[in-house]
Amino acid sequence: MSQIPEKPVFAFFSADMAETLVTYFRHYEKNGVVALELNRLGIWLVNPHDRTRQFLGKAVHDDDTPVIPPPRAKWM
Amino acid sequence: MDVDASPENGHHVAPLAVAVLRLPEDLSKWVLVHRYLKLRKSVFIDRMGWELHASDAMEYEQYDTPRAVYLVAHRDGEVVGGARLLPTDHRVGTGKIVYTYMIRDAWLENLPGLPADLCEVEPPVDPLVWELTRLTAPAEPGIGAAILTAANDFLRREGARACLFLGPPAFMRMARSMGYEPKPLGKITGNHDGRFLAFSCAVI
Numbered sequence: 001m002s003q004i005p006e007k008p009v010f011a012f013f014s015a016d017m018a019e020t021l022v023t024y025f026r027h028y029e030k031n032g033v034v035a036l037e038l039n040r041l042g043i044w045l046v047n048p049h050d051r052t053r054q055f056l057g058k059a060v061h062d063d064d065t066p067v068i069p070p071p072r073a074k075w076m
Numbered sequence: 077m078d079v080d081a082s083p084e085n086g087h088h089v090a091p092l093a094v095a096v097l098r099l100p101e102d103l104s105k106w107v108l109v110h111r112y113l114k115l116r117k118s119v120f121i122d123r124m125g126w127e128l129h130a131s132d133a134m135e136y137e138q139y140d141t142p143r144a145v146y147l148v149a150h151r152d153g154e155v156v157g158g159a160r161l162l163p164t165d166h167r168v169g170t171g172k173i174v175y176t177y178m179i180r181d182a183w184l185e186n187l188p189g190l191p192a193d194l195c196e197v198e199p200p201v202d203p204l205v206w207e208l209t210r211l212t213a214p215a216e217p218g219i220g221a222a223i224l225t226a227a228n229d230f231l232r233r234e235g236a237r238a239c240l241f242l243g244p245p246a247f248m249r250m251a252r253s254m255g256y257e258p259k260p261l262g263k264i265t266g267n268h269d270g271r272f273l274a275f276s277c278a279v280i
Contacts, residue, residue: 014169014170014171015170016167016168016170017169020142023142024100027099027103039129040129041138042138042173044136047106047110049103049106050106050110051110051132051134052113052134052136053134053140054099054140054141055136055138055139056141056168057168057169057173057175058169058173058175059169059170059171059173060172060173
């Protein structure tokens with residue numbers, strides 16, 4: 001069951017992220033509902049069967065929104 | 077698609093197979109990707125101590141998108157290695173945060189941990205050129221080669237003409253020993269994790 005935080009949480013979507021969500025919705029829905037994960041890297045589709053994640057993207061609304069860099073990338 | 081990659085099948089060891097998995101058609105077999113992401117967490121975070129994101133015992137990052145194709149080496153479902161493929165025209169985002177693929181994002185200075193001089197020229201944006209990353213095959217020799225062979229077979233079926241890699245110099249030597257003709261994209265560089273270089277191999 002999802003938790004409702006006391007403070008509002010904002011999810012920022014760009015058009016391509018919304019289009020990807022629509023494209024894959026039927027593959028990720030469970031009882032007509034899709035789960036999304038929000039973390040410092042961005043927004044993720046959550047597979048209802050095995051909880052694997054696929055990256056939807058990361059968008060920011062304006063220049064005032066802090067941008068958290070992704071973790072250090074590795075070669076492998 | 078499952079490719080039997082076992083040269084010799086022992087009596088007590090299930091044959092090695094490399095599954096090629098993509099969304100949405102292989103969603104029913106995604107348990108193998110689940111186990112591969114767990115293996116990545118075990119190898120890269122638990123064993124090697126890399127500071128990567130993990131949740132639910134899986135390691136995943138911004139390049140694990142619905143367009144990624146996974147090569148998962150397994151023995152009767154027990155995952156022993158894997159890798160991830162992305163076409164180099166991959167792009168996520170339209171605003172100020174855009175991710176493409178690892179080598180290009182490093183070149184664009186969008187990845188703080190990787191030097192921008194990995195490549196001497198701008199990395200391609202081409203649906204016929206792919207990138208292979210997150211190769212892991214920790215358990216036994218031969219698995220990495222089986223994964224690369226499965227990758228080459230898949231890319232040939234896709235009509236691809238080349239694949240880009242990012243790894244230590246030994247990785248390029250392994251590719252050469254398998255009959256490929258790797259071409260460095262830049263000089264050998266590195267950070268505190270070791271020495272590495274980007275290189276390209278034609279699909280054969």
